[in-house]
Amino acid sequence: MMHKVINTLDKIIHFKTAQAHCDIPCKIYDPSTALLAALSCVRLMDLIKEVESKETTGVADYAQISRVVIEKESACTEVKEAVRIIWGDYFKAPQFEQIPNAHDLAHSVMLQASKCKQSIDRTEGEKLVELVNAFAEAFWLTKGVSTYRAPCPYPPMLDTVYPDLKA
Amino acid sequence: MMHKVINTLDKIIHFKTAQAHCDIPCKIYDPSTALLAALSCVRLMDLIKEVESKETTGVADYAQISRVVIEKESACTEVKEAVRIIWGDYFKAPQFEQIPNAHDLAHSVMLQASKCKQSIDRTEGEKLVELVNAFAEAFWLTKGVSTYRAPCPYPPMLDTVYPDLKA
């Protein structure tokens, strides 16, 4: 039944925006926001690890965990939001032609960001950075901008995708 | 090049969550939030129309338009957020099997909500309600809950999808 409903919708609604490159006012899209948030997630996991490494934990440590966890939740949500905006506002027919797995890639970021909310395991955070790196590369590909990878110049120093803009 | 990166990612990352029904703590998902926001968008378009129908407009009218436009922006963003959460957090392999066009449906909501931000044309708002209705039906289908459509009991009185929970 569902499929019928959707198919009917497909027939009724013809998104003009889907055929055009940019018939809505151009906005500034930049995956750096999502990357910064993903890197923060890993950094915050490292700060939790520091507390975990202590021999004894007291109220000050619970307080520190609470602070860091709040920021981690917020960073993961920011990853989701930033990727949702690029995927949901910028990606249209021409971009999907260039990046056929864009839906899956965006959705993988959502699931991995959820995992990072639930986990304090750094490897989950690293996977998130890797997925957002892949998303950033996909984005810059659609813009015709070259990229390179380099460690971000602050902790957690992980390889990060940057646009190569130097003339 | 991009495709290689993604394919490699696909091989490295195996989402355990994707095979399971619910191995993360169950959350409460309900499309009523998205529907309420979409209906609000139409209602706010009607309020803009009221100002437009006036013969002369003054500062008080500009003020009213500003107020209503702000709320319309906010309602459209809420639609996007609410659909992103259900699509990005709840939809996993089993749900995608049931709703093969879930990616497209979620993405269509994003594009249409953007259109409603830019437009003051009620027909764009009605399309948004219809898309969110379709998304709500898809969601309830995956939950095994029947639905019915009825006019919402407040303006704009448009047909809205409700879960059929009466015993």
Next chain:
Amino acid sequence: MMHKVINTLDKIIHFKTAQAHCDIPCKIYDPSTALLAALSCVRLMDLIKEVESKETTGVADYAQISRVVIEKESACTEVKEAVRIIWGDYFKAPQFEQIPNAHDLAHSVMLQASKCKQSIDRTEGEKLVELVNAFAEAFWLTKGVSTYRAPCPYPPMLDTVYPDLKA
């Protein structure tokens, strides 16, 4: 005792604003937002219980408690906000005539939502749901819309008030 105070108030107070049916542009009011937040509060209390049931707790558990507590705070605040909006924006003289204890009912929701912020005891959460159910029934009564109660179709599966809109 409380009722006496209110009855006295009813006699003393004459709202100047209270003679009009609707002198502000009609908005969309729906208690489903408050109910969803109250149900979430109970669900989050259950998730805290899960951690409490573990034999040993470590940093990952503190992290989980922090996450859940943040969301519980937020859910309780949302209950307060959603009820404040309906009580403070929609309720005027005609509605207070139909629901003479509306002030007390709204205020009780505020106090109980505060209690749920401070407590991790599920029975406090259940009382909150019950109060918001009562508030929802009062609201729909003023709108002339019938309601029914059914378990919400997701955890915590508690009896929830729904408008009966099926033709």
Next chain:
Amino acid sequence: MMHKVINTLDKIIHFKTAQAHCDIPCKIYDPSTALLAALSCVRLMDLIKEVESKETTGVADYAQISRVVIEKESACTEVKEAVRIIWGDYFKAPQFEQIPNAHDLAHSVMLQASKCKQSIDRTEGEKLVELVNAFAEAFWLTKGVSTYRAPCPYPPMLDTVYPDLKA
């Protein structure tokens, strides 16, 4: 020096709130937040008036109106929130005995703040300040703190209720 001040305070002060009905941890309640927001509402109405007084209006003027209206909406919402918190969290049986019309007073603030959102008429803003002044006096009465009225030391220079704390 600081420590001496604090030690002296510890000796002098006996929290009245601590003996009173207070089954939730005591919080800091202060109506100055609500008053500041109500005064801002009037000030913003004056700024709208300035635009209205111009002979011709252009895009820069619409922009200014939009900016000011957004802030006015925000100020009015802050009034509602700040009063809701004191009424909903702090007022309990002992306070309602002292201020029998507290429900009506709080509700009147809500309605008037809604009016100020819809209006650009300064007299509506002045009524809001007066209602919040009355609410502030009621609050300080329950705390046993004297008050005085003086023009606030910035525009709109309206009479405002202040606690009289000077020894």
Next chain:
Amino acid sequence: MMHKVINTLDKIIHFKTAQAHCDIPCKIYDPSTALLAALSCVRLMDLIKEVESKETTGVADYAQISRVVIEKESACTEVKEAVRIIWGDYFKAPQFEQIPNAHDLAHSVMLQASKCKQSIDRTEGEKLVELVNAFAEAFWLTKGVSTYRAPCPYPPMLDTVYPDLKA
């Protein structure tokens, strides 16, 4: 190299606002917001101390710490925001002439508010209140308004700067 860039900027940009008293639309500035937040920070530290004083701690206590820590983070951020607004929006050449160390004072508030985020030690909170008191006195001095200090009429009862407005 940096200095050259800045010096060049100094030559290019001539802030008209810097010579004038108030050539932007006057806004309402009031340090009471920053003070209230700083006092809240100390109060919340006291509530953490209450948990710390317990002989045994369980999940309900972790939950309470999480709640209080969240609010403390928020209060410290509010201090920073409120001081940033007065320093960044209101302070211009004439105010800097009156308060030559205004930059340092504002910056000290930022650092101390950061410390209060990281610490649960009440003396850090007291230092924050003292710094914000000094900032409030500086502000009122530029406005030509006398001030006095008195214990705030609620916990933590610390000496707080108030404008002396009583005729």
Next chain:
Amino acid sequence: MMHKVINTLDKIIHFKTAQAHCDIPCKIYDPSTALLAALSCVRLMDLIKEVESKETTGVADYAQISRVVIEKESACTEVKEAVRIIWGDYFKAPQFEQIPNAHDLAHSVMLQASKCKQSIDRTEGEKLVELVNAFAEAFWLTKGVSTYRAPCPYPPMLDTVYPDLKA
């Protein structure tokens, strides 16, 4: 009188953080957030100009101006916030030695961002970008990271400071 208070404070409070490089948990600071917001401000001014260029304006145009102005306000506030965080949280004694005019630079950003809120004149926006560029260069200088300038790869295509991380 004020000066005496501050001088006394200077003597009492010795910020340990001021002598150390980083005795608080390291956070991720990146001026890219401030730059993105400043660039957005210019872009939004250009979108306002587009409406201004139309021969006739109607309700849809007022709506568009409201939308763009809201986003411009938000972008300017984000500039202020992002610069306040780096200046207020990261800059301590060693950084102030390297960048003696850091206080003035940060403060200039605040004033210019305020100007951009009030103005729809693109040259004001360009000055904001230039100031944030200077702030970004100052920041990277303290980190020992080289920078280069290149047009941002999206509108408004203005010269922007990027860290030079390519090996």
